[in-house]
Amino acid sequence: MPSGKEPALHGRGLIRNVSELGRIGWTDHGLGRIAYGAAYAEGRDFVRSRMETAGMATRIDRVGNLFGWFEGTEPDQPAILAGSHLDSVPGGGIYDGAYGVLAAFEAAKAVHAQGPHTRTIEVVGFTAEEGGDLGGTFGSRAFTGMASETPALALERAGITAADVAASKADPSRYAAYLELHIEQGPVLWRKKIAIGIPTAIVGITRYEVTITGEANHAGTTPMKERHDAMRTAARILDRWFASIADRTDMVSTVGVFRLEPGVAPVVPGTAVFTLELRSTDDAITGKAAGEFRSLLSADEECTGSMRLLVSKPAVRLDPTMQDTIEEACRDLGVPCVRMPSGASHDASPIAHVIPTGMIFAPSVRGISHSKDEYTSPDDLVRGAEVLARTIRRIDEAATAAAG
Numbered sequence: 001m002p003s004g005k006e007p008a009l010h011g012r013g014l015i016r017n018v019s020e021l022g023r024i025g026w027t028d029h030g031l032g033r034i035a036y037g038a039a040y041a042e043g044r045d046f047v048r049s050r051m052e053t054a055g056m057a058t059r060i061d062r063v064g065n066l067f068g069w070f071e072g073t074e075p076d077q078p079a080i081l082a083g084s085h086l087d088s089v090p091g092g093g094i095y096d097g098a099y100g101v102l103a104a105f106e107a108a109k110a111v112h113a114q115g116p117h118t119r120t121i122e123v124v125g126f127t128a129e130e131g132g133d134l135g136g137t138f139g140s141r142a143f144t145g146m147a148s149e150t151p152a153l154a155l156e157r158a159g160i161t162a163a164d165v166a167a168s169k170a171d172p173s174r175y176a177a178y179l180e181l182h183i184e185q186g187p188v189l190w191r192k193k194i195a196i197g198i199p200t201a202i203v204g205i206t207r208y209e210v211t212i213t214g215e216a217n218h219a220g221t222t223p224m225k226e227r228h229d230a231m232r233t234a235a236r237i238l239d240r241w242f243a244s245i246a247d248r249t250d251m252v253s254t255v256g257v258f259r260l261e262p263g264v265a266p267v268v269p270g271t272a273v274f275t276l277e278l279r280s281t282d283d284a285i286t287g288k289a290a291g292e293f294r295s296l297l298s299a300d301e302e303c304t305g306s307m308r309l310l311v312s313k314p315a316v317r318l319d320p321t322m323q324d325t326i327e328e329a330c331r332d333l334g335v336p337c338v339r340m341p342s343g344a345s346h347d348a349s350p351i352a353h354v355i356p357t358g359m360i361f362a363p364s365v366r367g368i369s370h371s372k373d374e375y376t377s378p379d380d381l382v383r384g385a386e387v388l389a390r391t392i393r394r395i396d397e398a399a400t401a402a403a404g
Ligand SMILES: [Zn+2]
Pocket: 085, 096, 097, 129, 182, 346
């Protein structure tokens, strides 16, 4: 049973920091705190100076991830790591990533102020989660040793080297847990009016480039029955595809890029090229769905089709014990919660491969994210941070109980 005293979390400090950090890199189109840019460095300095003022020791690794920590009474025990990322997409909102870092900072302060903790409590602000040409979750992949394939040109543009990436790999046995509090970036919690989501898994992402090959020909003289129109085939196949998955709740699929060749009005298109993305928390479902799409493609009589795999990121299960601990923390605080999958990728995805990882979601109003209109209410921001603090306390007390 955890101690009855709650960590006194400084909610107003959290709200103030979120809005002050949100002004660093703000533009007319939203937040533009792109990793390795000037605003990014300024934002990271902002967080680091607050960490140091609070009495944390800090360091920045060679790819630019920021760490700040309060040492535990038994510093040899594996630490509790909590945080998220400090960069944004161009035209992003102020909560994505930054909230998770600042909430982890407030939670760490609250737990530290409450009394002795066995484990070191460490806060992290990862770099380049949004990635760009470095690939998504770059900072956390460097931290886990999964960024060694990063293209040299992308590293050069960021002003870092392959040696910096290698030197930023941490020893996962130094950590007992990684906790990431993040806005949901979807409408589920907001619509259900539930304060906290506990992700069970992070979806895998499979992306194909689909090419449909017909025959380019004169748009005026070629009779309808004699055409091999790549656009007509694409429209037919995609209509069947989306109809066949319309009611599914175990996967989503998106065609986000579509191109026709030659792509001029008076010519029947000879080629259609588009992306087909599949996301599910179950890789077997994705594999089966890709097979179903392939059969639609091969059954078409007008044109031929092929699929080339572009991206294959497996789904990641989050640690069941961490999920239980977060749920117990919610119960301690009387906060309603629901378990749910995460449809977006996070720093937690690479880290879950090497450190027991749990995530906490706070509601996104109308589910809007990667937009300047992204919003989470102050009450929900504070509640999320309180659940995080409580979870950290519970993990630390479990360590003490096990040692005693
Ligand atoms: Zn994020």
